[in-house]
Amino acid sequence: MILMAAVSVGHAHRFYAAFTQIDLQENTQTIEVVHRLFTHDVEDFLRSELGNSSGLSNAEITPILKAFVEKDFAIFDSQGNRLPLTWIAMEYNIDNVLIYQEADLPNNPAEITIINRLFMALFEDQRNTVNVEWKEKIRTRIFNKGRDQQKVSFNKAD
Numbered sequence: 001m002i003l004m005a006a007v008s009v010g011h012a013h014r015f016y017a018a019f020t021q022i023d024l025q026e027n028t029q030t031i032e033v034v035h036r037l038f039t040h041d042v043e044d045f046l047r048s049e050l051g052n053s054s055g056l057s058n059a060e061i062t063p064i065l066k067a068f069v070e071k072d073f074a075i076f077d078s079q080g081n082r083l084p085l086t087w088i089a090m091e092y093n094i095d096n097v098l099i100y101q102e103a104d105l106p107n108n109p110a111e112i113t114i115i116n117r118l119f120m121a122l123f124e125d126q127r128n129t130v131n132v133e134w135k136e137k138i139r140t141r142i143f144n145k146g147r148d149q150q151k152v153s154f155n156k157a158d
Contacts, residue, residue, distance in 0.1 A: 016041065016123035020116065022075070024109045024134035031109075033085060033101040035069065041119055042097045048122060062090055069099055072117040077106035080113070109134060110154040116143040 019036040042065065046056070049064060066087050075083045088100035106112075112132070119126045120143075128143040132152045141150045 014040075016119060016126040018116075018118045018126070018128045020073070020118075020128065020130045022114075022130060022132045024105060024132070026105065026109075026135070029105045031075065031083065031085075031103040031105055033075075033103070035073070035097075035099040035101075035118070037097045037099065037118070039093070039095055039097055041123070042092075045119065045122055058090065058092055061092065065090060065097070065099065069101070069118070072115075072120070074115040075103065076113040076115075078108045078111040081106075083112075111151065113149065113151050114141065114143075115149045116141075117148045120145050120148060 017038070018041070021032075021034045021036075023032040025032055045068065046061065046064065049068075050056075069087075070085070073085075075085065077083060083103040083106065085101040085103045088102050090100070091098040114130055114132075116128045116130055118128055120128075124145070126144060130141045130143065130152075132139045132141075134154050137154055139152045139154065141152060143150065
């Protein structure tokens, strides 16, 4: 019976997800962004871009992932201006790839627009969760194909 359970787990449907935490920090006047991507999704992306990506170093992977994230993830202020996100660092481990970005906090951070298309060109069922935190309040948005741009507002109950 245990063997059957192990076999069925091995054939379980893989889900496609990425998670992003956005913290609007008034004390430092910055927006801190952390993307948590599953390593197997990143490896699939790298294979789709490069063919065989095994044996690449972080130094070789970083510019590819930086271009990918900058193309498929963006934050806009309430006036519609894209906020320039600075690449801070990347951590690549067995289960997750963590990517850290930062931007200056806009004058009116109570309303921002987010575009999140991470992996949507690669996986039809991709779902990206974004949590935005400001003044101890959290807003959560789920992004997928057809719903890859969403507004987050702290002006009213959301």
